[in-house]
Amino acid sequence: MYAILDIETTGGKFNEEGITEIAIYKFDGHTIVDQFISLVNPEKPIQEFVVKLTGINNKMLQNAPKFYEVAKRIIEITSDCILVAHNTSFDYRILSTEFDRLGYEYNRNTLCTVELSKALILDQPSYSLGKLTKSLGIPMTDRHRASGDALATVKLFKLLLEKDTNKTIFKSTIKYFDNRRQKQKFKNLIDTIPTTLGVFYVHNAEGRVIFIGRGKNIKSEVNKLFLKVTRRAIKVQERTHSISYDKTGNDLFTRLKYEIELETLSPKYNFRKKQKPTLTNFNIDNFILIEKGRDIEEHAIILIENNEVFGYGYTNLNYQENDIDILKSVLTPIENKTLAKQIVKNYLNRSKAKKIIRL
Numbered sequence: 001m002y003a004i005l006d007i008e009t010t011g012g013k014f015n016e017e018g019i020t021e022i023a024i025y026k027f028d029g030h031t032i033v034d035q036f037i038s039l040v041n042p043e044k045p046i047q048e049f050v051v052k053l054t055g056i057n058n059k060m061l062q063n064a065p066k067f068y069e070v071a072k073r074i075i076e077i078t079s080d081c082i083l084v085a086h087n088t089s090f091d092y093r094i095l096s097t098e099f100d101r102l103g104y105e106y107n108r109n110t111l112c113t114v115e116l117s118k119a120l121i122l123d124q125p126s127y128s129l130g131k132l133t134k135s136l137g138i139p140m141t142d143r144h145r146a147s148g149d150a151l152a153t154v155k156l157f158k159l160l161l162e163k164d165t166n167k168t169i170f171k172s173t174i175k176y177f178d179n180r181r182q183k184q185k186f187k188n189l190i191d192t193i194p195t196t197l198g199v200f201y202v203h204n205a206e207g208r209v210i211f212i213g214r215g216k217n218i219k220s221e222v223n224k225l226f227l228k229v230t231r232r233a234i235k236v237q238e239r240t241h242s243i244s245y246d247k248t249g250n251d252l253f254t255r256l257k258y259e260i261e262l263e264t265l266s267p268k269y270n271f272r273k274k275q276k277p278t279l280t281n282f283n284i285d286n287f288i289l290i291e292k293g294r295d296i297e298e299h300a301i302i303l304i305e306n307n308e309v310f311g312y313g314y315t316n317l318n319y320q321e322n323d324i325d326i327l328k329s330v331l332t333p334i335e336n337k338t339l340a341k342q343i344v345k346n347y348l349n350r351s352k353a354k355k356i357i358r359l
Helices: 048-054 067-078 088-101 112-122 130-136 146-161 167-172 180-191 218-227 229-238 251-265 319-322 324-330 337-350
Strands: 002-009 019-027 032-039 084-087 108-112 198-203 210-217 242-247 287-292 299-305 308-315 355-358
Touching: 002 048, 002 067, 002 088, 002 146, 019 048, 019 067, 019 088, 019 146, 032 067, 032 146, 067 088, 084 088, 084 146, 088 108, 088 229, 108 112, 108 167, 112 146, 112 167, 130 146, 180 218, 198 218, 198 251, 210 218, 210 229, 210 251, 218 229, 251 287, 251 299, 251 337, 299 324, 308 324, 308 337, 319 324
Parallel strands: 002 084, 084 108
Antiparallel strands: 002 019, 019 032, 198 210, 198 242, 287 299, 287 355, 299 308
């Protein structure tokens, strides 16, 4: 079963378009068995050149249903169907983007009549829908309206079915949505992450960090990320190539490392809330704050010097903590001292430190 469709949009920036009209014909290979045609209120203005092309204007769509009101019908009529369009990558992208905005994962196998035509009808001067149907003698009405273009695509598709006598070209052209490989990739990545407190980093194919997460159980947090169906999460999932992580040992270091890395790396898919920095000082000008480390014999250390956060790190030998020069060489200096100071002060205001050593 096939769902042959055409979509008209507002135009505009990539992935920011809205649907203005949709037509879907359910086709069993011989006849149309169901259909859905509707204008759609995109809740955004239509580009002027699109108005001239389609004849659809903003006033026409004022009382049209919004996408969420027709979404269920679209799911029903395309269920268990291969999605077909003339340049399917466009229509499928637009449809998937609209469902993404609703938090719904819309997946269908697809066929493109442009690709099929190039394989089965050779040496055409143009494979645009208008010119191709004209050269083939396929009648067409309401050009650049969803119902007219979709109906012309049905007729073209029927012709292409007849031409592919062995059905080998159709089979080889279907783009299957099969996320088993992706799920296996995610499983393999999750298996490398420990069930521990810390921070994790999602890298793309170039090794760039595109997302940073944190939690008491980073394995669980990574798993949650891969199960989410929000638009942002799906973009992260699609671009995930590898994951690295840092154990932190305690809540303070988790928050400190997370915030510092967000500022330093600026991952594309993290949202950052702007925080007003605290201007108050610590009660002590110079001290060492000691918290639980990553292992039993390890300490997590933060050095406060002249009422500023010098740096943070881990020690497992007492003499490292007793000699300030050695300690400074072990610690990682912090550049954004205002941010670090705010995090440490907030922590001390709500939690009792394991140990504080005055200097």
